[in-house]
Amino acid sequence: MDKLGLPGVDGMLFDLGVSSPQLDDPERGFSYMKDAALDMRMDQTALLTARTVVNEWPEEELRRIFYQYGEERHAPAVAAAICRTRRERPVETTLELADLIRRAMPAAALREKQHPAKRVFQAVRIAVNDELRAVEAMMDVAVEHLSPGGRLCVISFHSLEDRIVKLKLAGLVKGCTCPPDFPVCVCGKKPRVRLVSKKPITPGQRELAENPRARSAKLRVAEKL
Numbered sequence: 001m002d003k004l005g006l007p008g009v010d011g012m013l014f015d016l017g018v019s020s021p022q023l024d025d026p027e028r029g030f031s032y033m034k035d036a037a038l039d040m041r042m043d044q045t046a047l048l049t050a051r052t053v054v055n056e057w058p059e060e061e062l063r064r065i066f067y068q069y070g071e072e073r074h075a076p077a078v079a080a081a082i083c084r085t086r087r088e089r090p091v092e093t094t095l096e097l098a099d100l101i102r103r104a105m106p107a108a109a110l111r112e113k114q115h116p117a118k119r120v121f122q123a124v125r126i127a128v129n130d131e132l133r134a135v136e137a138m139m140d141v142a143v144e145h146l147s148p149g150g151r152l153c154v155i156s157f158h159s160l161e162d163r164i165v166k167l168k169l170a171g172l173v174k175g176c177t178c179p180p181d182f183p184v185c186v187c188g189k190k191p192r193v194r195l196v197s198k199k200p201i202t203p204g205q206r207e208l209a210e211n212p213r214a215r216s217a218k219l220r221v222a223e224k225l
């Protein structure tokens with residue numbers, strides 16, 4: 001925007017959903033249904049791949065990302081199974097990983113509607129691409145470039161992402177970053193935005209009928225002060 005010489009814009013919409021073409025490309029190693037090398041990089045020049053995360057990150061770290069980024073209840077069992085396997089030989093492909101996850105799950109989890117590997121794959125993808133930190137940084141830059149009264153809209157597709165967006169917006173609403181026990185503000189940071197609606201906006205029946213992929217979408221809107 002600086003290059004375009006724009007002083008500010010009146011609205012920005014960020015769609016945090018990964019583009020379907022990227023996920024549908026079997027070569028990129030995002031899918032637990034098609035066999036490919038473990039990659040999952042959105043940016044092909046980045047150094048960290050899913051193969052490194054799965055084969056080299058410590059067991060506690062795997063457990064943490066499966067819990068936090070995948071909201072996977074069986075994180076300890078899956079992390080332990082991965083570490084057991086990779087002591088013999090590295091996990092190289094998406095189907096190897098998916099199969100290993102399936103075998104680590106208790107029988108009850110395998111009867112769920114979701115594919116048993118879905119949450120762990122999501123977690124690895126978020127870790128590989130450092131997606132959550134990218135979201136926060138993007139929102140800072142966006143608010144910077146909005147004109148007063150301009151609106152920032154963010155659509156997220158899973159609860160973890162939505163939580164990050166919600167917390168980030170709360171910080172921008174409050175402005176001040178002083179510890180809560182300080183009697184007076186010393187940081188001098190002022191509120192940057194106000195929330196247009198407190199609750200996130202979700203798709204209605206008609207939109208869901210036309211586009212089932214919108215099922216988990218949440219839209220949050222803030223207005224620059």
Ligand SMILES: [Zn+2]
Pocket residue numbers: 176177178184185186187188189
């Ligand atoms: Zn302060």
